[in-house]
Amino acid sequence: MNEQSDLDLGLSLPIMEHFYTIQGEGRHTGTSAYFIRIGGCDVGCHWCDVKESWNPDLHPVSSAEEIAKMAVKHSKTIVLTGGEPLMWNLSPLTSILKELGCTIHIETSGAYPMSGTIDWICLSPKKNSLPLKEIYEKTHELKMIIYNQHDFIFAEEQAEKVNNEALLYLQPEWSNREKMTPKIIDYVMKNPKWKISLQTHKYLNIP
Numbered sequence: 351m352n353e354q355s356d357l358d359l360g361l362s363l364p365i366m367e368h369f370y371t372i373q374g375e376g377r378h379t380g381t382s383a384y385f386i387r388i389g390g391c392d393v394g395c396h397w398c399d400v401k402e403s404w405n406p407d408l409h410p411v412s413s414a415e416e417i418a419k420m421a422v423k424h425s426k427t428i429v430l431t432g433g434e435p436l437m438w439n440l441s442p443l444t445s446i447l448k449e450l451g452c453t454i455h456i457e458t459s460g461a462y463p464m465s466g467t468i469d470w471i472c473l474s475p476k477k478n479s480l481p482l483k484e485i486y487e488k489t490h491e492l493k494m495i496i497y498n499q500h501d502f503i504f505a506e507e508q509a510e511k512v513n514n515e516a517l518l519y520l521q522p523e524w525s526n527r528e529k530m531t532p533k534i535i536d537y538v539m540k541n542p543k544w545k546i547s548l549q550t551h552k553y554l555n556i557p
């Protein structure tokens with residue numbers, strides 16, 4: 351089979367980078383995990399901290415089996431991120447990872463259909479390209495990025511859509527953190543259903 355059909359089937363994926371680190375954000379902050387960053391995203395957040403991931407053609411293609419075998423050498427907790435990982439069919443990769451005994455987390459905007467077997471869904475909705483309806487029911491944590499004042503309104507709108515069990519996080523957009531972090535602290539104290547999430551890996555200078 352050719353490379354394009356393997357990509358279409360999710361038998362291979364464009365991998366921007368993969369690394370063993372500590373989850374820096376959200377509910378699993380502080381937990382060691384192997385990150386697989388899949389290239390390709392067309393959501394276009396102006397403050398995205400991995401714009402290099404956007405063009406999938408710039409990233410080498412690896413087979414799902416190769417990626418999975420390499421990842422489990424380091425950790426049984428895997429974080430799939432990107433780019434937008436749901437642009438790809440994640441069934442082959444996640445089924446191999448599950449056979450190898452892994453717990454699989456995903457970081458997603460929810461703008462593309464769910465695929466694969468995922469144990470923990472971190473949904474981070476974007477105004478440019480709203481999540482598809484199906485993901486709100488399945489979300490474990492909602493992580494809203496706060497860049498400006500209007501983002502608090504958007505966060506509340508998205509919180510209305512997720513299931514009642516979902517944990518709710520507000521995370522300062524990194525370049526505007528000095529301005530927005532105090533506002534988030536104030537907001538969380540007034541609205542205790544929310545928690546603050548910081549990009550702790552950036553403070554720790556780790557990947």
Ligand SMILES: C[S@@+](CC[C@H](N)C(=O)[O-])C[C@H]1O[C@@H](n2cnc3c(N)ncnc32)[C@H](O)[C@@H]1O
Pocket residue numbers: 391397398399400431432433434435457458459460473474493495521522523524525549
């Ligand atoms: C780079 S994205 C990749 C996964 C997916 N495309 C998404 O946006 O959820 C990983 C996480 O980083 C967040 N993020 C991206 N740029 C950020 C920034 N400048 N400041 C804070 N969080 C950011 C995203 O909202 C998402 O929760």
Ligand SMILES: Nc1nc2[nH]cc(C(=O)O)c2c(=O)[nH]1
Pocket residue numbers: 371372373374375385431432457551556557
């Ligand atoms: N340490 C660490 N934690 C993270 N949590 C989400 C990340 C991501 O870019 O998806 C990320 C990341 O890039 N590094």
Ligand code: SF4
Pocket residue numbers: 391392393394395398399400401403432433434459476
């Ligand atoms: S959806 Fe995620 S990867 Fe895509 S531009 Fe936005 S933050 Fe970056």
Ligand SMILES: [Mg+2]
Pocket residue numbers: 399
């Ligand atoms: Mg990141």
